[in-house]
Amino acid sequence: MSSKLKLYNTLTNKKEEFKAINPKHITMYVCGPTVYDFSHVGNARPVVVFDTLARLLRHDYDKVTYARNITDIDDKIIEAATNGNIAEITEKFARHYEDDMSALNAEKPDIVPKATDYVDEMIALISDLITKGHAYEANEHVLFEISTMDDYGELSGRKVEDLLAGARVDIAGYKREASDFVLWKPSSDAQPGWESPWGRGRPGWHTECSAMIKKNFGETIDIHGGGQDLIFPHHENEIAQSKCAHGGRNLANYWMHNGYLTVNGEKMSKSQGNFVTVHDLLKEFIGGGEDIRLCLLTAQYRQPVNFSKGGVIQAKKQLDKWYKTTQGVEPTVVSDAVLDALRDDLNTPKAIMELNQLSKNENKKGELLASAQLLGLLESTIEKRLMGSLKINPEKIEDKILERTTAKMDKNWKRADEIRDELNKLGIKLLDRPDGTTAWE
RNA sequence: GGUGCGGUGGCGGAGAGGCUACGCAGCGGAUUGCAAAUCCGCGUACACCGGUUCAAAUCCGGUCCGCACCUCCA
Numbered sequence: 001m002s003s004k005l006k007l008y009n010t011l012t013n014k015k016e017e018f019k020a021i022n023p024k025h026i027t028m029y030v031c032g033p034t035v036y037d038f039s040h041v042g043n044a045r046p047v048v049v050f051d052t053l054a055r056l057l058r059h060d061y062d063k064v065t066y067a068r069n070i071t072d073i074d075d076k077i078i079e080a081a082t083n084g085n086i087a088e089i090t091e092k093f094a095r096h097y098e099d100d101m102s103a104l105n106a107e108k109p110d111i112v113p114k115a116t117d118y119v120d121e122m123i124a125l126i127s128d129l130i131t132k133g134h135a136y137e138a139n140e141h142v143l144f145e146i147s148t149m150d151d152y153g154e155l156s157g158r159k160v161e162d163l164l165a166g167a168r169v170d171i172a173g174y175k176r177e178a179s180d181f182v183l184w185k186p187s188s189d190a191q192p193g194w195e196s197p198w199g200r201g202r203p204g205w206h207t208e209c210s211a212m213i214k215k216n217f218g219e220t221i222d223i224h225g226g227g228q229d230l231i232f233p234h235h236e237n238e239i240a241q242s243k244c245a246h247g248g249r250n251l252a253n254y255w256m257h258n259g260y261l262t263v264n265g266e267k268m269s270k271s272q273g274n275f276v277t278v279h280d281l282l283k284e285f286i287g288g289g290e291d292i293r294l295c296l297l298t299a300q301y302r303q304p305v306n307f308s309k310g311g312v313i314q315a316k317k318q319l320d321k322w323y324k325t326t327q328g329v330e331p332t333v334v335s336d337a338v339l340d341a342l343r344d345d346l347n348t349p350k351a352i353m354e355l356n357q358l359s360k361n362e363n364k365k366g367e368l369l370a371s372a373q374l375l376g377l378l379e380s381t382i383e384k385r386l387m388g389s390l391k392i393n394p395e396k397i398e399d400k401i402l403e404r405t406t407a408k409m410d411k412n413w414k415r416a417d418e419i420r421d422e423l424n425k426l427g428i429k430l431l432d433r434p435d436g437t438t439a440w441e
Numbered sequence: 442g443g444u445g446c447g448g449u450g451g452c453g454g455a456g457a458g459g460c461u462a463c464g465c466a467g468c469g470g471a472u473u474g475c476a477a478a479u480c481c482g483c484g485u486a487c488a489c490c491g492g493u494u495c496a497a498a499u500c501c502g503g504u505c506c507g508c509a510c511c512u513c514c515a
Binding site: 010013030031032033034039040042043044045046047049074075076156157158159161162205225226227228229230231232233234257258259260261262265266267268269270271298299300302303304305306308310311313314317318321324341347349350352353354355356357408411413416417420424429430431432433434439441 | 442443444445446447452453454455456462463464465466472473474475476477478479507508509510511512513514515
């Protein structure tokens with residue numbers, strides 16, 4: 001390996017050299033969606049970022065197991081399922097999620113665990129925490145008692161005192177401390193629920209990830225990822241549960257958090273209403289999943305990306321260029337310069353710069369293609385890309401070109417230009433070649 | 442109030458003490474019936490004020506501004 005992988009670790013707020021627990025098998029877990037609605041572009045950013053990391057890890061290591069969960073039990077889902085049919089809604093949006101993310105060239109993770117398949121494991125974890133004195137039952141709830149943990153707040157850099165001072169939570173009377181969090185809560189007859197030692201109920205939000213990681217990977221994994229907004233409280237609480245259940249051992253050695261997608265400088269979020277769903281964007285940019293992916297990779301993952309359609313268009317232009325220069329080329333090896341950039345905490349903008357350097361070199365087109373593909377780009381062909389976004393029958397285009405060529409021979413420039421404009425409106429550009437033939441794209 | 446991240450040319454966006462990426466847009470040229478595409482050339486920017494240094498966008502101190510988390514959130 002020409003360079004070593006370095007990753008920024010939220011746990012230490014430093015860029016660190018990556019040291020695998022077992023270099024023969026890397027383990028990575030990323031928080032996935034709560035499936036109650038379409039995902040917006042902001043939700044897609046971690047998917048693209050960690051997919052890119054997974055691709056790099058697969059290039060550098062023999063075996064990588066990447067898990068991304070699906071939260072299919074949650075109060076929002078219960079709310080969204082007005083007819084009470086939870087499974088209908090979760091299955092529908094899980095499917096949309098899979099479709100949308102694969103349109104962005106994000107490979108399916110090796111494991112896609114669903115929360116509802118891990119209820120037994122969650123109950124076991126909660127029981128364990130009660131036995132070890134870190135959780136207590138109150139008013140049909142089970143709560144994690146943060147005062148029983150010495151280093152609570154290590155990930156987010158928060159002190160328990162500050163939390164309490166700033167707490168704007170409705171403090172439920174049965175909590176011993178305001179920031180104790182729910183591990184288990186009761187369900188009404190109308191709500192979905194599972195039998196447990198504490199009555200019929202459902203798990204709290206943070207519990208599933210801890211249980212899934214334990215079951216699939218064991219106590220400690222290499223990398224745990226997600227959006228910055230998950231640092232607190234979600235990941236902090238995952239750490240609390242898992243460490244207290246596992247004798248203080250780390251849940252993950254490296255915690256990585258991607259920055260937000262912003263719109264006019266502000267976070268894209270559902271509650272603010274400033275979001276664009278991937279589903280809708282793909283309708284607008286037909287066949288443009290790769291354009292969206294590149295757009296998301298133009299900034300380093302910890303920096304914000306200001307989303308705009310102009311940005312997607314710019315990415316599209318970039319890809320069109322690369323597709324042209326690699327037409328008919330077979331991928332060879334991934335460039336060291338691109339690898340160096342990616343191994344430096346996933347510096348995708350620098351990697352993109354290196355791709356541009358490669359594209360200028362006649363002899364490095366195979367490297368360009370192989371390197372771009374490591375980033376999940378240039379995975380299609382120029383022909384498919386064209387056809388995917390075509391709004392007109394190719395034969396009709398040929399007819400028009402023929403008509404225009406005739407007009408040109410008669411020096412009827414007016415008619416020739418009319419035809420060109422007409423096709424232009426349909427997004428088709430004509431290329432008059434020096435030999436007199438006309439190609440289109 | 443606490444915690445964290447930022448402010449780079451018209452725009453996007455790396456870099457992080459001297460060699461001043463890269464892309465888009467723009468301008469000039471080659472080419473073209475005119476275009477498009479392509480090729481060649483052109484940009485001395487790093488919020489502000491001090492300091493350290495032979496040398497600072499990069500280090501140190503201060504100021505201003507923005508964003509985010511502390512509540513569900515990728």
